[in-house]
Amino acid sequence: MQMMNMDPIAAPKSELAVEHEPPHERHSHRAPKLSASTPEQTLGEIHAADAAIVSRTVSVYYGTKRALYDVSLDIGRNEVIALIGPSGCGKSTYLRCLNRMNDTIEGCRVTGDIFIDDQNIRAPDLDVVQLRARVGMVFQKPNPFPKSIYDNVAYGPRIHGLVRTKSETDELVERSLTRAGLFDEVKDRLLAPGTGLSGGQQQRLCIARAIAVEPEVILMDEPCSALDPIATAKVEQLIDDLRANYTIAIVTHSMQQAARVSQRTAYFHLGRLVEVGPTREIFKNPVHQLTVDYITGRFG
């Protein structure tokens, strides 16, 4: 399938729904009233200069119910993109498309194309186990395996054949736990059960587990919802540290968190991608009325 031109300079002007007024007349600068209904096309720049993930016209159906309408979006390499929107807006559904977790849901059908580094992951013969190593996921409720801390991290690399010897495994476990900001706290009890850690530590263990299989992308679905402010702050700091090596997409209900951790923010509403843009623009100066209403707390 021909991949769409990803050159942001050549982005079709129809992506931007704002009318341009002729500059040479002296006239009212009053802003045109934008409609309050979901736009036909996403506002803002969907393209990224160096895209790790390219989605084009992705739709999702749960049985006959349509949950996602033709979402096209690039996720830039080594960026953190926040997906925000009210419950049921499709952001988690979209996230789950990126590592084909929707395959595990009975009656769920996905259409459209998703490319990760030029490979269309929607291909029916794709190795999804391999995909889910490349594109890791961290969930809202920390879900460590009922194994030791060590085995939680080592399990994935072992079954993917990434390590052969014990010393390689030791090294990988230490490296992953260090990168997840957890090693110092657990280095003296690596054989203790993962479930014995605090909520925040469990979540960081899950992150360590995800990065142990050397992903390119880490998907996070409300990773801090179950955590206290201190654990949340540690995870947010971690997200910033991880950005150097990974691309991260994070679904969050907290506007402030989205503003803090991400470089780009995408706002979903009723299954459509309404607006996407640099995070500081979305929170300072959003374009669509729906975006304004959501971020400012005007829920009707």
Next chain:
Amino acid sequence: MSTVQGRAGHTVRQFDTELEDLRGLVLKMGKLVTQQIRDALDGLLDDKVALAKMVQRREDWVDAMEVEADDRIVDLLVKRQPVGPDLRAILSLGKSVRDLERMGDEAERIARAALDTHERNPGFKPSSELLRDVETMGALAIELVQGSLTALTQLDIDEALEVTRRDDELDGNFRSALRRLATFIMEDSRTVGNVIASTFVLKSLERIGDHATNIAEHVIYLIRGKDVRHLGSSDEIEKALNRHEP
């Protein structure tokens, strides 16, 4: 790039109330400051000592309103963590309060000049020729202040741009007034005391115009999310608004 304002109310209605109260306070402060400027000018032009003294006393009210407004803004930031147009509105109102307080200071200076002029020329009004520029610039300055307050309360960007244009006019008036006043001294050196006082008053009016322009610029930021401060003339501001960059 156009922006939209928050339209229907916040789901947490208290937020709406707090914003409305802040806007109301700023408007009240604006009306008081406008009255201060008017009264100070009347005190000077018509030698009304009592009026000038009242302006001096009321200056405390202006300062108190600034403190109150700033306090409410901190509360809003803490409680509501505003974003988007709410954030721009709160920041713009805060900056406008600052400019209004400064205008109040200028009005107080004009009132003081009125009292000094009265003492320097007991039983004898300084020539209306000398004060002619004060009268015309004073009228224009008050128009600018009112325009800026209209722009702020009605969220009227055209009104804001008009203020920036007319401030250019006020600055022009100031420069020609200075030239006229110089000739006064050259013709009769005994007028130097009154001319210097007049010059300071004109400077205050010129500053009031600048503060009105600042408020207009805050309004533009509030509405369009574009910072047009320090661009120079009103033409430059308009050009910047017509460009469609962030």
